[in-house]
Amino acid sequence: GAGVSQSPRYKVAKRGQDVALRCDPISGHVSLFWYQQALGQGPEFLTYFQNEAQLDKSGLPSDRFFAERPEGSVSTLKIQRTQQEDSAVYLCASSKGTQGTDTQYFGPGTRLTVL
């Protein structure tokens, strides 16, 4: 079946604008993760959902970042009042179950550039 999809693939925002990034996980996958990847670095954890429940949001850098997954499938990461330091690739990943051994499948990412 189809993999994880993300939209838009590229987003340019002016400083201060709000943005919304969408993630469509693999159908039936219970777990969903958001990561932020700065240039030349590894992905940094932002938040984790199990179905519609947000079980861990410890990685969200500030209260400008908000994520939701209201029906336990599609997820949206919203960034309010974007700043230049928010420029990065935002990766979404999903896994079938809730075990630590379940493989995380990553989407292609959304590259956000804040001017």
Add this chain to the structure above:
Amino acid sequence: GQQVMQIPQYQHVQEGEDFTTYCNSSTTLSNIQWYKQRPGGHPVFLIQLVKSGEVKKQKRLTFQFGEAKKNSSLHITATQTTDVGTYFCAERFNAGKSTFGDGTTLTVKP
């Protein structure tokens, strides 16, 4: 901050040469995962190691988990141009987040 450190940051090899990247932690790891990210691509899961001293092979790739579970390595035998990319190690916490290293970027000269 990062819990896993990777060395080297970059590695340039001639096609056919071997390549090794190392992942180190100051604390005991519950597991270690390895991912490959092609240029412009997204991380793709390669393998997970859980047991002390574990060794797993995938064709030309050999993965090791140290006896003390504080380090791991990925070794590629006879590199090919298709091996180009950045290799990340990560620790997975139960069913939640993974903490990634900053990766080793491999370039292969044909």
